[in-house]
Amino acid sequence: MLEIINAQKTFLKGTPNEHQALKNLSLTLEDGDFTTIVGSNGAGKSTLFGAVCGNFMLDAGGVILDRKDIIFMPEHKRARMIGRVFQDPMKGTAPHMTIEENLALAYSRNRKNPLGFAIRKKDSDMFREYLSRFSMGLEDRMDAKVGLLSGGQRQVVTLLMCTMVAPKLLLLDEHTAALDPATAEKVMNITKEIVAEQKLTTMMITHNLKSALTTGNRLLMLDSGEIILDVKGEEKDKLTLDGIMKLYSQKKKKELDNDRMLLN
Ligand SMILES: Nc1ncnc2c1ncn2[C@@H]1O[C@H](COP(=O)(O)OP(=O)(O)OP(=O)(O)O)[C@@H](O)[C@H]1O
Ligand SMILES: [Mg+2]
CATH class of the missing domain: 3.40.50.300 (P-loop containing nucleotide triphosphate hydrolases)
Incomplete structure (x- = not known):
């Protein structure tokens, strides 16, 4: 509330x-x-x-x-x-990091005891599964730098980063x-x-x-x-x-x- x-x-x-x-x-x-x-x-x-x-x-x-x-x-x-998504697709994600790294960063921020920044296989599979649900083909581009994505794709990544762990x-x-x-x-x-x-x-x-x-x-x-x-x-x-x-x-x-x- x-x-x-x-x-x-x-x-x-x-x-x-x-x-x-x-x-x-x-x-x-x-x-x-x-x-x-x-x-x-x-x-x-x-x-x-x-x-x-x-x-x-x-x-x-x-x-x-x-x-x-x-x-x-x-x-x-x-x-x-609080998860916040802005009008500007440039905000909210780190352009020089990959989709997977951005998601991992958001995920680790929410963990009580973040285990550093190493991406675990289990997490990686979870990110792929999560991305695939939105039928944008992002699950096949987890290694792509976010800066190369379209505005809409970036907004979806930002949205996922904000909501993967429910705010x-x-x-x-x-x-x-x-x-x-x-x-x-x-x-x-x-x-x-x-x-x-x-x-x-x-x-x-x-x-x-x-x-x-x-x-x-x-x-x-x-x-x-x-x-x-x-x-x-x-x-x-x-x-x-x-x-x-x-x-x-x-x-x-x-x-x-x-x-x-x-x-x-
Ligand atoms: N940091 C700030 N310093 C000075 N004035 C500000 C600041 N932030 C907002 N304002 C002023 O406060 C008023 C409300 O701004 P706000 O950004 O909340 O409007 P908004 O409803 O989001 O409008 P828009 O639809 O254009 O985004 C505006 O007159 C704005 O110029
Ligand atoms: Mg406004």
């Missing part, structure tokens, strides 16, 4: 560029919740993830993960509990946005498969409203550092693109500015 309590964050305080990115934001995710997050550019979506991962200190508020207060836990320690929380920050539509769909399907299989508590930021509507059991909309929409379960299942736009205009007394929000 994740609990964010009255999170507040202002960047560049006391300067002309001062910006309140999170305004007293509270959110509770139940175990196994798969929440999609939408909102315009600058709404505070990535900042919310940054607050959970400990990229910066909040000005006020708390974060509880798996019943632990993690507000003073350093970023690298939180990273052991307490999975954070996806527009992780398919840099991919062509067919690859994006494939990576989304793999994502859904992994999340469902491991029942991972997940938050996924997307600008694709349709994808936000058809994925997960809950949908949040952020606007100027606040949650302005929170629909779950059946209510979410029934929600349509029109519905979401209506709810937005009721709330904000203006039309939804779909700058980067893709409507289909």
Whole structure:
């Protein structure tokens, strides 16, 4: 379970560029919740993830993960509990290392007593088996340097690195946005498969409203550092693109500015 309590964050305080990115934001995710997050550019979506991962200190508020207060836990320690995939396929993997080495590194990080960096045959077989499930042919390229892979293939490797040992929380920050539509769909399907299989508590930021509507059991909309929409379960299942736009205009007394929000 994740609990964010009255999170507040202002960047560049006391300067002309001062910006309140999170305004007293509270959110509770139940175990196994798969929440999609939408909102315009600058709404505070990535900042919310940054607050959970400990990229910066909040000005006020708390974060509880798996019943632990993690507000003073350093970023690298939180990273052991939280898997995060970014929009940029270049992030998350080491390009000069092979697929197998990347997976082994991620796997050893999660072990209680890491046995150095030697890749054991047993592990190697497990990585191959795991990769083969995603029908991308990656299991036959375990010796290939990750830097040579396509963006979609790299995102899948990153996703596997984050989830091979189930994280307490999975954070996806527009992780398919840099991919062509067919690859994006494939990576989304793999994502859904992994999340469902491991029942991972997940938050996924997307600008694709349709994808936000058809994925997960809950949908949040952020606007100027606040949650302005929170629909779950059946209510979410029934929600349509029109519905979401209506709810937005009721709330904000203006039309939804779909700058980067893709409507289909
Ligand atoms: N480290 C930082 N220093 C200063 N300002 C920041 C910093 N990080 C974020 N901001 C500002 O906080 C606001 C929220 O940014 P954030 O990256 O969370 O938006 P977002 O909802 O993820 O937008 P996008 O859809 O464009 O990714 C923006 O105005 C941004 O410029
Ligand atoms: Mg962002």
